[in-house]
Amino acid sequence: MILLLAGTKEARNLAGYLAQAGIDCIASLAGVTQSPYEYPLETRSGGFGGEEGFLSFLAAKKISAVIDATHPFATQITERTARLCAERAIPYLRYERPEWRSRHGDAWHEVASIEDLAAIIPVGARAFVATGKQTLDAYALLGDRTLFCRVIDPPSEPFPYPQGGYIVARPPFTEASERALFEEVKPDWLVVKNAGGASGRAKLDAARALGISVAMIARPAPLDGIERREQVLDALEWAEAL
Numbered sequence: 001m002i003l004l005l006a007g008t009k010e011a012r013n014l015a016g017y018l019a020q021a022g023i024d025c026i027a028s029l030a031g032v033t034q035s036p037y038e039y040p041l042e043t044r045s046g047g048f049g050g051e052e053g054f055l056s057f058l059a060a061k062k063i064s065a066v067i068d069a070t071h072p073f074a075t076q077i078t079e080r081t082a083r084l085c086a087e088r089a090i091p092y093l094r095y096e097r098p099e100w101r102s103r104h105g106d107a108w109h110e111v112a113s114i115e116d117l118a119a120i121i122p123v124g125a126r127a128f129v130a131t132g133k134q135t136l137d138a139y140a141l142l143g144d145r146t147l148f149c150r151v152i153d154p155p156s157e158p159f160p161y162p163q164g165g166y167i168v169a170r171p172p173f174t175e176a177s178e179r180a181l182f183e184e185v186k187p188d189w190l191v192v193k194n195a196g197g198a199s200g201r202a203k204l205d206a207a208r209a210l211g212i213s214v215a216m217i218a219r220p221a222p223l224d225g226i227e228r229r230e231q232v233l234d235a236l237e238w239a240e241a242l
Contacts, residue, residue, distance in 0.1 A: 002239055003028060003063045005081065006039065009199050010097050010232055011069035015039045017236045025239075026061060030070075030077075051084060058090070065091040065242050067235060072096050072195050075220050082226050091242060094228045095235040097196040099219055100204065107207075108214045110194075114138040117215055121145060121189050126164075128187035130203060131217065136160060148185055172199050178206035193217045 002025040004015060011027070018025045019040040029045045048054040057063070066085050070077050078094060085092035102108045109120050114131070118141045121127055126146040129139065133151045139161070147164040152171075159165045167181070182190075190207045192200075194216050207214050222228065229235045 001026060001061055001063050002242070003058070003061070003066045004041075005066065005068045005070050005077065006043075007070055007074075008097070009197060010095065012037055012039060014067070014069055014095065014232050014235055015041055017232065018239060021236065021240060023239055026063075051080065054080070054084065055088075058088075063090065065093075065239070067093045067095055067239065069095040069235070072099075072219055073193050079223065082223055092226060093235060093238050094223070094226050095232070096222070096228060096230060098230050099194050099196045100201065100216075103208065105208045106204070106214065107211070108216045110216045110218055112218055114217065115141065117191065118142060120215060121191075125188040126186060127189040127191055127215075128182065128185060128212075130190065130192045133166075148187065173202050175202045175205045175209070178203045179209060182206055182210055182212060187212060189213050189215055191215045191217070194219045 002018070002023060004011060004018065004025055004027045006012065006015065006027045007029055015025070015027050026042045026044065027039045029043065030047065048057050066081060068078055068081050082092055082094065111117060111120065114135060115138070121142060123144050127142065127148070129136070129147055129149045133149060133155065136149055137160070139147060143161050145163070147161055148167055149159070149164070150167045150169055152168070154168050155166050167185070190203060190212050192203065192214065204214065227238070229238060
């Protein structure tokens with residue numbers, strides 16, 4: 001039985017291929033989204049309860065390999081999973097979609113972290129934050145800017161900053177829909193993590209078309225000594241070879 005740590009569009013695609021290939025697999029979701037997309041195989045949702053809970057789950061389900069297809073910025077999950085699998089000689093694969101690369105006409109400004117944004121986004125600017133609600137607390141240093149944060153589920157608490165607000169919308173988004181949204185919100189800046197992926201590219205294309213500056217938060221450095229794939233079918237091939 002393979003454990004697929006999921007939550008990305010590519011993980012859903014991989015789940016479909018694994019199901020079609022008849023490979024025993026269970027998908028695991030973090031449980032952050034209230035109504036996640038369905039997977040074509042057995043699926044669990046929620047945390048494991050720390051390292052001991054994760055190891056107990058591996059034993060109970062007789063997990064023989066793990067494919068980590070979580071978000072490229074889910075560094076804690078990836079580090080823990082890779083380490084525990086290595087300690088127990090469980091085959092582990094990190095699937096991580098390629099980074100975005102700038103194109104002609106893009107106005108990208110790369111920063112190492114959210115904490116660096118105050119150095120490039122001027123006071124009084126309007127910024128569209130596309131890094132998720134979980135990161136919003138870190139934007140206190142931009143409290144004197146107008147911030148708009150897109151979320152999937154309607155929030156139960158008020159927006160934490162005096163200027164701006166939440167925008168509730170569920171992907172997928174097209175370049176046309178992103179342009180329409182930006183024309184309504186009128187951001188000077190788009191703040192994104194370099195997560196990669198075709199589906200997320202629409203907002204970058206819309207920003208380029210409208211001349212919006214992009215603050216691109218760099219992807220964390222990859223872990224050393226682990227097997228990695230950047231294409232879904234390569235990850236499927238790895239699973240089939242087991």
